[in-house]
Amino acid sequence: MSTDPSAIRSLAVSAEDLLAAAEASARDGPNAVLRVTPPYSGRMRARLHVVQGDAADETLHISPTSLLREDAPPYPTPDRTADELRNRDDETYSVARHREYHERCVAEWRETLPDHVVETVTIPTDGHEVRISLLGP
Numbered sequence: 001m002s003t004d005p006s007a008i009r010s011l012a013v014s015a016e017d018l019l020a021a022a023e024a025s026a027r028d029g030p031n032a033v034l035r036v037t038p039p040y041s042g043r044m045r046a047r048l049h050v051v052q053g054d055a056a057d058e059t060l061h062i063s064p065t066s067l068l069r070e071d072a073p074p075y076p077t078p079d080r081t082a083d084e085l086r087n088r089d090d091e092t093y094s095v096a097r098h099r100e101y102h103e104r105c106v107a108e109w110r111e112t113l114p115d116h117v118v119e120t121v122t123i124p125t126d127g128h129e130v131r132i133s134l135l136g137p
Contacts, residue, residue: 002040003058005123009042010131013067015114017048018134021064022113024050026075033061060125067132072116076105 013034024032035049037059046062081102086093120129 003038005036005038005040005058005060005125006128007040007042008036008044008123008128008130010133011036011044011046011062011121012133012135013046013117015134015136017046018064018067018117019110019113020048022068023075023110025064026077033063034067036060036062060123062121062124066121067117068113069116069118073109073112076102076109078102081105 011034017034021032021034024030031051033049033051034046036044036046046060049061051061078098082093082098084105085091085098085101091097114134117134118132120131122129
């Protein structure tokens, strides 16, 4: 075991943690990352973490967006879903319809996002690539 992140060869990330971090980032919420803590070994687990202040220790913070391919769907913001609903010919906009439509769009985003996870990611501290294993549905 080591405090050198170059020992890491693969990271396991739960789909739930990735979704929560990606959604918080997209919603301009707290600075949510996937954190890996020493001691480092070949296989590590990255877990959801909300950054508070500077991380002066030897933990790795990995942006959730760095784990997603470029073709990953963007988070469906309320403004965008309102515009989509208003532009539909088959429905009339209302606040209640917008809430339902937005909730459905967010649920679809959550369901499809795990299909857009990269196979490898570059560790920010030393630039080496590690394999990503997504855990859960």
